[in-house]
Amino acid sequence: MKGIGKHIKNNGTVLGLFFMMLLAVIINRNFLTIENLTNVLRQASMNGMIAIGMTMVIICGSIDLSVGTMIGFSGFLALYLSNFSLILAIGVPLLFGLLVGLINAFLINKCKVAPFIATLSMMMAVKGVTLILTKENTYFAEHPVESFSYVGRGILLNYITVPSVLFVGVSLLGAVLLNRTAAGRSMYAVGGNEEAARMMGVNVEKTRLVAHVLTGLMAALSGITLVSRVGAAYPLAGEGKELDVIAACVIGGTALTGGKGKVSGTFIGVLIIGLLTNIFNMQTFLNSFWEKVITGTLVLVVVLIQSIQENHIKIYKGSKKTASVK
Amino acid sequence: MKSIDKIFPGVKALKGVNFNLKSGEVHTLMGENGAGKSTLIKILTGVYEKDGGQIIFDGREVHFTNTLDPQKLGISTVYQELNMIPYLTVGENIYLGRYPKTRKGIDWKTLHENAQRELDDMGLSISSRERLNHYGTAAQQMVSIVRAISLHCRIVVLDEPTSSLDTKEVETLFGIIAKLKAKKIGIIFISHRLDEVYAISDRITVLKDGSYEGTYKPAELTQYELVRKMVGKEIIQEGINTRNYDGSNKEYVVEMEDIFYYPKVNGVSVAVKEGEIVGLAGLLGSGRTEVAQVLFGYAGNASGTIKVKGNKVKIKAPTDALKNGLAFVTENRREEGVIPNMTIRENISISGMPQISRWGFIQRKKQVALAEKYIQRLEIKTPTMEQKLKNLSGGNQQKVLLARWLATEPDLIILDEPTRGIDVGAKKEVEELIKEIAGQGIGVLLISSEITELVRNCDRIFVLREGKNQGVLLKEDISEERIMKQIVEHDPVSREVLT
Numbered sequence: 001m002k003g004i005g006k007h008i009k010n011n012g013t014v015l016g017l018f019f020m021m022l023l024a025v026i027i028n029r030n031f032l033t034i035e036n037l038t039n040v041l042r043q044a045s046m047n048g049m050i051a052i053g054m055t056m057v058i059i060c061g062s063i064d065l066s067v068g069t070m071i072g073f074s075g076f077l078a079l080y081l082s083n084f085s086l087i088l089a090i091g092v093p094l095l096f097g098l099l100v101g102l103i104n105a106f107l108i109n110k111c112k113v114a115p116f117i118a119t120l121s122m123m124m125a126v127k128g129v130t131l132i133l134t135k136e137n138t139y140f141a142e143h144p145v146e147s148f149s150y151v152g153r154g155i156l157l158n159y160i161t162v163p164s165v166l167f168v169g170v171s172l173l174g175a176v177l178l179n180r181t182a183a184g185r186s187m188y189a190v191g192g193n194e195e196a197a198r199m200m201g202v203n204v205e206k207t208r209l210v211a212h213v214l215t216g217l218m219a220a221l222s223g224i225t226l227v228s229r230v231g232a233a234y235p236l237a238g239e240g241k242e243l244d245v246i247a248a249c250v251i252g253g254t255a256l257t258g259g260k261g262k263v264s265g266t267f268i269g270v271l272i273i274g275l276l277t278n279i280f281n282m283q284t285f286l287n288s289f290w291e292k293v294i295t296g297t298l299v300l301v302v303v304l305i306q307s308i309q310e311n312h313i314k315i316y317k318g319s320k321k322t323a324s325v326k
Numbered sequence: 327m328k329s330i331d332k333i334f335p336g337v338k339a340l341k342g343v344n345f346n347l348k349s350g351e352v353h354t355l356m357g358e359n360g361a362g363k364s365t366l367i368k369i370l371t372g373v374y375e376k377d378g379g380q381i382i383f384d385g386r387e388v389h390f391t392n393t394l395d396p397q398k399l400g401i402s403t404v405y406q407e408l409n410m411i412p413y414l415t416v417g418e419n420i421y422l423g424r425y426p427k428t429r430k431g432i433d434w435k436t437l438h439e440n441a442q443r444e445l446d447d448m449g450l451s452i453s454s455r456e457r458l459n460h461y462g463t464a465a466q467q468m469v470s471i472v473r474a475i476s477l478h479c480r481i482v483v484l485d486e487p488t489s490s491l492d493t494k495e496v497e498t499l500f501g502i503i504a505k506l507k508a509k510k511i512g513i514i515f516i517s518h519r520l521d522e523v524y525a526i527s528d529r530i531t532v533l534k535d536g537s538y539e540g541t542y543k544p545a546e547l548t549q550y551e552l553v554r555k556m557v558g559k560e561i562i563q564e565g566i567n568t569r570n571y572d573g574s575n576k577e578y579v580v581e582m583e584d585i586f587y588y589p590k591v592n593g594v595s596v597a598v599k600e601g602e603i604v605g606l607a608g609l610l611g612s613g614r615t616e617v618a619q620v621l622f623g624y625a626g627n628a629s630g631t632i633k634v635k636g637n638k639v640k641i642k643a644p645t646d647a648l649k650n651g652l653a654f655v656t657e658n659r660r661e662e663g664v665i666p667n668m669t670i671r672e673n674i675s676i677s678g679m680p681q682i683s684r685w686g687f688i689q690r691k692k693q694v695a696l697a698e699k700y701i702q703r704l705e706i707k708t709p710t711m712e713q714k715l716k717n718l719s720g721g722n723q724q725k726v727l728l729a730r731w732l733a734t735e736p737d738l739i740i741l742d743e744p745t746r747g748i749d750v751g752a753k754k755e756v757e758e759l760i761k762e763i764a765g766q767g768i769g770v771l772l773i774s775s776e777i778t779e780l781v782r783n784c785d786r787i788f789v790l791r792e793g794k795n796q797g798v799l800l801k802e803d804i805s806e807e808r809i810m811k812q813i814v815e816h817d818p819v820s821r822e823v824l825t
Contacts, residue, residue, distance in 0.1 A: 180425070180431025185414075189422055192411035199393060200411055201423045259413040 009225040012305065013252055015270045016298075020275045026118075028282040036278070038159050044274030046222045047241060048267070051248045053215030055266045058249055059178070060211045061191035061258025062108060062115040064163040066100060066122035067219040067245060071238025073130040074223030079233040082144040089148055093220045100126065101216025123242070134235040141231075152229025159218035163225050167270075170218065175263040183210055191258025247299050248273050255306060272298070333816045339365045342379070343538045345531055347481060347512040352503060354523050357533035358610055358775045361739055363516055365531070367483055370514075371403050402474035403483040410458055410470055417441030417454035420473045444472050448502055464495035471502055475509070482506060483514045488522055488609055492589055498725045500526055518611035519792055520549050520814065532556060549814040553609070557777050557810065559561040571785040571801065574597045574753060578636065579738045579769035580652070582621060585630035590616045592793035593630075598738060603760065605784035606773045607809050613793035616659060616774050618740045621771070622654040623647045635737070648677070653731035655772070657743035659720075663727050666716035670708055671697040673715050673726050678733035700729035704759060721752025728759060738769040745779060757783055787800050789813060 024031040031037075050067050057064045074093035082089040100122060107118035137243035178184035186207040189197035198204050229231050246256075252269030254261030273295060280291040340362045347353050355363045372390035375553045381388050383399055390396050393690065400630055410419045417438045426436040441454035458466060467487055474482050484503075488496050503526060517523055522751045524544050532539040532555045539555045569693070581597040591613040598604045606614040620628040623641040629654050632639055641647050647654070655661040665673055674697045675682055682692040697711045704725045708718060715726060724744060731739055741760065745753045760783060764770050774780050780787055781804055789796040789812040797812040 176431060182425055182432070185418065185422070185432065186426065188414055189411045192413045193409070196409040196411055197422075201394060201397070259411065 010165040012302075013265050013272070017268050017272055017275075019281060020272050020279075024275055024279050024282075027279055031278075031282070034159055038161060038164070040271075040274050040278045041164040041167070042161040043163075043277065044270050044326075045163035046226055047248060047273070048167040048270040049170045049218045049222050049225075049246050050215065050241070051245045051265060051266050051270050052170050053211070053218035054245050055249050055252070055254050055261050055263060056174070056178065056184075056187055056211040057215050058246070058254050058256060059187045059191045059258060059261045060208050061194065062208055062211065063106060063119060063246070063256070064212060064215050065116065065119040065242045066104060066126055067215060067222075068238045068240055068242035069123050069127040069130065070097060070216065070219035071223040071226060071241055072233070072235055073126045075227035075237055076130055076134055076233040076235065078148075078224040078301040079139060079141045079144070079227045079231075080243050082141050082148040082228075084145075085271070090151070090224055091223050094217055097216040097218070098213055099216070100219075101213035102209070104216065105205075105212040108212070110209060112117050127236075127239070130235050134233065135321050136235060138235070139233040144187070144231075149228055149231065152225045152227070163229070166221065166225065170221075171263055178263055180319055183207065187211055188259055191260075193259070230300025244273060244295075247295055250299050251302050253302070253306070339536050340369075341537045343533060343536070344541075345538075347514060347697060349480070349512050350507045350510040351528045352507065352513045352515050352526050354517065354527040354530045354771055355533065355551065356516075356518075356523065356530055356556060360694060360776070361533040361556070362536040363533055364485075365536075367403070367514070367516070370396065371401060371483065374791070381650070386809045397477070400478060401483070402477060402479040402481070402487065404467060404474065404487060405485050410473075411467060412457075412459035414458060415451055415455055415459070416445070416458055416469050419458050419469055420444065420454075420476055422473075423649075441472075441476075444476050445469075448472055448475070448505060450498075450502075462495075463489050464498065466642060467491075467499070471506070475511070479511065481512045481514065483516075485516050486611070487515075488517055488519060490589055496522065518552065518609050520552070520609075522794075524549070536732045539579050550810060553810045553813050556609070557775070569603070569764075569783075569785065569801075571602060571764075573602050573785065576600050576602065579634065581631075581633040581636075583619070583631045583633075585611075585620050585628060585632075587616055587620050587625045587628035591620065591628070593794055594788075595665075595791060596706045596771070596788050596792065600737070600769050600770055601764050601767045602786065603770040603772055603784050604765045605780035605787040606771065606790060607780050607787050607813070608790035608796070609776060610775060611792075611812060612790040612813075614790055615742055616793075617821035618654065618742055618771065618773060621647070622652060622740060648734065651735075651737035653677075653736035653739040654716070654735055655724075655727050655731060655739065655744055657746060659723060659727065659746075664715050664723055667714060670706070670718070670726055671711040674700055674711075674729045674733060677730050678735075696733055698730075700733060704729050704732075705755070719752065720748040721756065724748055724752070724756055725759070728756075728763075732763070736768060738771065738772045739763060740773070742773045743775065744772070745774070745776070777809050780804075781806055782808070 054064060054067065074097060076098060077093045078089045081092055094202070104119050104122055107113045107122075108115050111118075151162060156162070156165065178187065186197070186202045189200065189202050190204050190207045194204060223238065224235060248269040249261065249266050250256065251272055252262070252265030252267070254266060276291055276294060280286070282290045343362065343366060345353075345355075345366065345797065355366065357363050369376045372393040372395050375391065381390070386754065388395075388399065410423065414422070415438075420441045421437050426433045426440065436547050438454045439465070445452050445454060446738065448468070448471075450464070450465075450472070452465055452469065453530060458469065461469070468477065471482065487499060491499065503513060503515075515523075515526060527541055527544050529541055530547065530552070531541045532552065534556060538807075576599040579598050579600050583595045585591055585594045590611070592612060595606070596606065596617060606617060608614050616625065619625050620630070621632065621641065623643045623646050626642055632641055634652070639646070639650055644654070665676070668676075671693060675688075675693045678696065679688070682689055682696055700706070701708065701711060706722050706725045706729065708722065715723060718726065728744075744760070745756050748756065760770055760772065784804060785801050787799045787804055787809060789799070789809055791813055799808055799812070
């Protein structure tokens with residue numbers, strides 16, 4: 001019994017994913033077609049890449065609200081530069097993503113601004129700049145290099161889209177970083193107990209910097225992919241996405257208090273939210289705004305389960321394992 | 327460490343303290359609050375820089391400017407509050423920052439194997455792969471010690487490691503300490519439990535008010551002498567209790583019986599009559615503060631009976647205590663008491679809101695009148711009542727706190743270390759105030775680590791040790807010597823003295 005309980009506890013999100021798929025199949029007979037599944041994964045990829053970075057930031061005990069408007073900003077930059085060269089169209093937005101990550105980390109580490117406030121002001125500033133640059137209009141590139149559209153529309157081996165390859169690749173790299181490198185483990189230490197981590201010789205500031213820079217890069221990459229697929233840069237694209245991304249992390253079991261979370265969990269969290277969108281697009285009897293209600297409920301349920309588990313440990317202090325000399 | 331000095335603004339925290347540690351030795355530091363133990367440890371671990379004296383390590387003089395310097399030399403500290411990462415595994419906590427690596431990144435298999443070996447070497451039944459916070463405090467402490475050993479440390483500082491452990495866990499810890507000694511690691515041990523100190527120490531150094539009182543072998547120093555060195559005052563202070571309190575026909579305000587609050591209170595009974603000043607005496611860690619916390623509802627899961635004015639009551643939260651006419655002036659004035667950025671007027675009225683408001687709106691006139699009344703009555707020295715509280719001296723801040731609680735018109739007021747951190751003159755005033763409060767028929771429960779303060783003011787004193795009653799003294803029997811004797815020798819509470 002105990003074994004089963006532990007399995008459910010560790011794989012609750014997997015069960016959630018299966019439940020979602022079951023629901024999707026019942027509602028829509030066409031769900032299990034390869035076209036539809038490809039579509040779901042591709043749509044989820046934009047948020048997914050950012051969510052991997054966000055997982056690291058949250059594990060560090062921080063947050064990044066600037067990723068949403070960064071999608072719009074980097075998207076515009078990419079599309080504008082795609083008139084000149086592919087390398088510029090991809091390189092420059094990434095550079096700006098890195099820069100925004102650096103600024104966020106600087107504000108949090110050196111100026112001691114609360115992460116929420118630091119990245120909130122960044123979010124607003126980035127949005128303003130995008131609106132100025134686009135003159136509040138949707139931007140279309142006049143003569144983009146042809147290869148640019150490949151980033152968002154490319155298909156390998158008939159069914160595998162380039163965005164989903166990017167998403168899976170980023171996830172794998174993220175998992176390796178978090179599990180197999182000292183830099184990744186430091187993130188858990190910093191978020192788990194910052195003072196202790198410092199005492200144990202972890203460079204707290206550098207760790208947070210790495211997480212924020214990676215997240216900035218991911219936001220830029222997501223923006224590039226989006227405009228490449230759509231072929232137009234809408235200045236408000238990505239607005240509010242930061243909250244969807246955070247929701248995906250939370251559904252995947254990442255704790256906003258820091259120190260806890262997994263790439264695999266976030267990956268599944270992203271898929272669950274992606275499926276939800278798909279289900280709502282494929283049915284007619286419910287207004288699609290109910291999607292937000294369900295996402296909200298889901299987040300709440302996961303957090304409640306986490307809180308019950310945590311408090312269970314605290315209430316039954318006596319049942320905690322004790323050490324003894326053999 | 328030779329003649330260490332440390333000066334904080336306004337206070338000389340350490341005055342020429344000497345301390346030396348041999349390898350493979352357990353050297354205990356003893357002293358009450360403010361004696362300078364923590365300061366000395368913080369200098370050794372690089373948290374503070376010393377203002378004078380020398381630190382000599384292995385025959386060489388060393389200077390610590392940050393917390394990493396001592397760690398590099400092999401000085402590790404196991405703090406009271408645990409300084410590890412709760413969500414990571416035991417093994418990872420031990421090797422954090424020193425991961426074994428292969429080409430594919432961190433080698434988890436080797437890490438857990440090594441960690442498990444270190445744990446087994448210490449004879450601990452702790453699994454390296456389990457998450458740290460699945461274990462209790464004791465086991466987490468052991469892990470912390472194992473980390474220190476794996477860092478090849480030379481000195482381990484154990485800062486009150488036993489304060490939250492039960493008897494069996496303490497035994498485990500002592501087993502580990504014996505193994506550390508065998509490895510020639512020097513141990514600095516801090517504890518307030520006398521029996522433990524005598525069981526484990528090779529030498530004991532006593533500090534008092536920042537000065538060095540001497541280093542002794544346990545066999546050369548009786549428990550009574552040790553207590554005297556820690557809390558005793560050589561000069562008998564003038565002003566023995568001048569109160570003439572007769573409690574024979576007074577009612578009890580509060581009676582507490584068989585209070586248990588794991589792990590620090592293990593069956594304490596205390597009672598206070600109206601207008602009586604009752605003292606709780608005992609060393610630090612004897613449970614004196616915790617008893618007060620139980621009475622005021624800070625300890626949700628405590629057991630035992632509490633009667634207020636003869637009626638049995640349930641006090642599960644501070645609001646229950648307030649409803650029953652209790653008031654609590656905390657020992658941590660800065661963290662739990664004052665609201666520094668609010669005015670004196672607001673600070674005084676904040677607990678007495680119901681009296682001065684109507685339908686939820688504060689009636690300014692009544693609030694001003696209330697503040698004025700108490701500023702006059704307690705002689706709080708301030709230009710106006712609109713002064714921010716942070717601008718007042720410690721003594722006057724304490725008076726504002728007292729005023730706040732008096733404004734709730736309590737039947738009993740608990741004072742935990744009311745004179746800590748305030749100067750001698752203000753101290754006298756606060757003591758006078760306490761007597762005045764009792765004179766109005768309010769019961770007072772006074773907690774103080776200064777025995778002379780209890781002797782000067784109390785009508786009855788309950789002596790506690792390690793969470794149990796040691797004895798009770800009534801006014802004619804109260805003396806410094808008797809209290810210190812009771813701290814070391816058990817003198818069971820007789821029912822007659824209680825009632």
